[in-house]
Amino acid sequence: MSLLQSTQFRSDPAASATRRAFLRAWPDFQNPAAWIVALILVIMPLIASGFFLIEIFATTLILGVIALSLMFLAGYGGMVSLMQLTIAGFAGYMVAVFGVSGNANISLGWPWWLATPMALALATLFGTLGGALAVRTEGIYTIMITLAIGAAFYYFTNQNWAIFNGHTGINTVATPHFWGVDWRADIAFYYVTLGVAAICYFAVQYVSRAPFGLALQGVRDNSRRMAALGFNPNAHRIAAYAFAAFIAGLGGVLQVWNYRQISPGSVSVGACIDILIIAVVGGITRPIGPFIGAFIFVLLRTFALDVLIKFGLDGNRFRLLIGLGFLAIVFWSSDGVIGLWERWRQRNKSTATRRSGGHHG
Amino acid sequence: MDSVAHRLSAVGAGAALELRGVTRLFGALAALTDVTITVRPGERRAVLGSNGAGKTTLFNCITGDFPPSSGTIRFFGEDITQFPPYERIRRGLRRTYQISALFPGLTVHDNVYLACRGVSRGRFSFLRPGQTDALMHATESLVQAVHLTAVKDQRVAELAHGQQRQLEIALALAGAPRFILFDEPAAGLSPTERRELIEILTSLPAHIGYIIIEHDMDVALRVVESVTMMHNGRVFKEGLPREIESDPEVQELYLGGGHE
Numbered sequence: 365m366s367l368l369q370s371t372q373f374r375s376d377p378a379a380s381a382t383r384r385a386f387l388r389a390w391p392d393f394q395n396p397a398a399w400i401v402a403l404i405l406v407i408m409p410l411i412a413s414g415f416f417l418i419e420i421f422a423t424t425l426i427l428g429v430i431a432l433s434l435m436f437l438a439g440y441g442g443m444v445s446l447m448q449l450t451i452a453g454f455a456g457y458m459v460a461v462f463g464v465s466g467n468a469n470i471s472l473g474w475p476w477w478l479a480t481p482m483a484l485a486l487a488t489l490f491g492t493l494g495g496a497l498a499v500r501t502e503g504i505y506t507i508m509i510t511l512a513i514g515a516a517f518y519y520f521t522n523q524n525w526a527i528f529n530g531h532t533g534i535n536t537v538a539t540p541h542f543w544g545v546d547w548r549a550d551i552a553f554y555y556v557t558l559g560v561a562a563i564c565y566f567a568v569q570y571v572s573r574a575p576f577g578l579a580l581q582g583v584r585d586n587s588r589r590m591a592a593l594g595f596n597p598n599a600h601r602i603a604a605y606a607f608a609a610f611i612a613g614l615g616g617v618l619q620v621w622n623y624r625q626i627s628p629g630s631v632s633v634g635a636c637i638d639i640l641i642i643a644v645v646g647g648i649t650r651p652i653g654p655f656i657g658a659f660i661f662v663l664l665r666t667f668a669l670d671v672l673i674k675f676g677l678d679g680n681r682f683r684l685l686i687g688l689g690f691l692a693i694v695f696w697s698s699d700g701v702i703g704l705w706e707r708w709r710q711r712n713k714s715t716a717t718r719r720s721g722g723h724h725g
Numbered sequence: 726m727d728s729v730a731h732r733l734s735a736v737g738a739g740a741a742l743e744l745r746g747v748t749r750l751f752g753a754l755a756a757l758t759d760v761t762i763t764v765r766p767g768e769r770r771a772v773l774g775s776n777g778a779g780k781t782t783l784f785n786c787i788t789g790d791f792p793p794s795s796g797t798i799r800f801f802g803e804d805i806t807q808f809p810p811y812e813r814i815r816r817g818l819r820r821t822y823q824i825s826a827l828f829p830g831l832t833v834h835d836n837v838y839l840a841c842r843g844v845s846r847g848r849f850s851f852l853r854p855g856q857t858d859a860l861m862h863a864t865e866s867l868v869q870a871v872h873l874t875a876v877k878d879q880r881v882a883e884l885a886h887g888q889q890r891q892l893e894i895a896l897a898l899a900g901a902p903r904f905i906l907f908d909e910p911a912a913g914l915s916p917t918e919r920r921e922l923i924e925i926l927t928s929l930p931a932h933i934g935y936i937i938i939e940h941d942m943d944v945a946l947r948v949v950e951s952v953t954m955m956h957n958g959r960v961f962k963e964g965l966p967r968e969i970e971s972d973p974e975v976q977e978l979y980l981g982g983g984h985e
Binding site for chain 2: 578582592601603677
């Protein structure tokens with residue numbers, strides 16, 4: 365592969381160096397498939413019905429954003445956090461509590477442009493505090509602590525009526541209307557989620573090559589050496605939790621706007637684990653992985669029911685399919701679907717070069 | 726105490742590194758016992774001793790990887806005994822590791838860039854460095870200084886052992902080091918690579934002092950002006966290279982002691 369590149373760029377070394385640096389920084393821009401996917405996503409409202417737009421694509425993008433926050437922590441920081449959905453749910457609850465909802469005795473009735481930043485700030489604070497606890501541990505203990513935070517929050521929302529309205533949750537949450545547009549209308553909301561998902565995706569990609577992201581990967585690879593280079597590894601880990609919490613919070617805000625309600629069921633332990641499954645199935649080595657994982661998850665959740673019923677099985681067994689898929693991925697491709705895809709392309713490429721090599725020889 | 730050792734440790738306040746009564750226990754095992762060493766700024770010293778003599782533990786205490794159980798460590802007059810490692814590094818202390826401690830998932834360039842960034846501002850920067858960034862220049866020249874320009878875009882996991890050792894040294898030279906601890910930098914190097922290593926060490930600016938742990942006496946005694954001999958976690962002898970080399974006790978313990 366390096367041979368191919370060097371012949372390709374031989375013409376002008378200075379320009380090629382700049383170009384190479386650019387392509388390494390933004391690998392998507394050289395990939396025609398990425399352009400095609402982007403184009404399809406942008407013109408989606410012309411192709412898809414309202415059901416597909418919201419139930420499939422917007423839901424995929426929202427779950428993808430939440431799973432992206434886990435991918436950032438796990439892929440670049442080596443920290444598997446099971447509380448990312450909890451942070452998203454907390455942001456959703458805060459939108460409902462500070463904003464306008466059907467539960468007037470709870471909601472403070474702030475306009476959305478005040479309630480949303482407040483919710484994001486509090487969610488980031490929540491994630492940072494949780495992270496500050498979690499970074500004192502490593503590996504399985506990080507998973508346990510973040511799972512404990514998730515479980516504690518779930519039971520707390522169930523039992524607290526003053527703020528979280530117990531097991532009924534908060535209903536009829538208002539969504540933004542401005543410039544004469546109802547931003548929860550199918551097409552408008554699809555573009556909102558697409559825009560937020562794109563920003564999060566490129567932000568994660570950008571930060572991964574910025575000093576902060578590089579240092580985080582250094583901490584993942586060898587935290588003791590990072591300290592011997594002048595970095596404070598735990599400060600970097602906590603900052604990573606803060607960044608990831610902000611992204612998860614964005615996903616949570618979109619989610620509460622999508623369903624217009626939030627209840628303890630939205631932040632259950634099962635839902636937390638779904639995010640882990642989405643990220644792992646998609647692949648945690650690249651920011652695109654969580655979105656692919658979310659797409660597979662949403663497709664299975666939506667259609668496996670009908671398919672299973674057609675085969676005379678209980679439709680609720682769709683989790684069985686997801687579970688089997690999860691097992692298959694963990695067994696055969698530890699870096700998820702994108703790992704499978706990359707290896708498949710690598711194999712094709714190597715057979716192609718072998719064939720062309722045969723022609724020359 | 727003979728006159729040379731006295732001369733070496735009598736520098737006092739102007740010392741680059743001053744260890745006083747440093748002891749490090751691992752459970753009941755004393756890896757270091759009452760170690761007192763003083764090194765002048767710009768001084769280059771070898772620490773010799775058989776395996777288990779406490780050489781690497783000495784380094785770990787100085788850098789704070791493991792803090793000492795008792796005793797004090799001063800770095801250019803400042804008491805750093807309680808500092809976390811990164812605070813010591815930011816004050817100009819550097820080290821290399823006996824077993825390469827690099828970032829295998831990152832490229833050579835990114836490894837060196839991290840080292841440069843670690844001892845400057847903007848460690849948490851969310852902005853990518855431009856091609857004109859001063860640290861990028863520092864990174865390029867450091868990569869060049871250790872002869873790794875040809876492989877600078879390769880992931881460290883793909884490098885040969887000798888190249889990893891050179892990268893290990895580059896990481897310790899980032900920023901403005903005042904004092905460096907080299908832990909067996911020549912381990913596993915070919916004769917050519919050893920010559921390159923000696924060249925790198927002898928061409929360091931005169932104000933940069935270092936301590937080097939090295940089993941290869943050809944390397945060690947050519948790049949230092951003083952020697953500390955350790956045995957069983959204690960300082961056994963201090964002196965000039967030729968004195969140590971010809972000392973009958975040292976020869977019996979270390980050189981003639983069947984080590985390697």
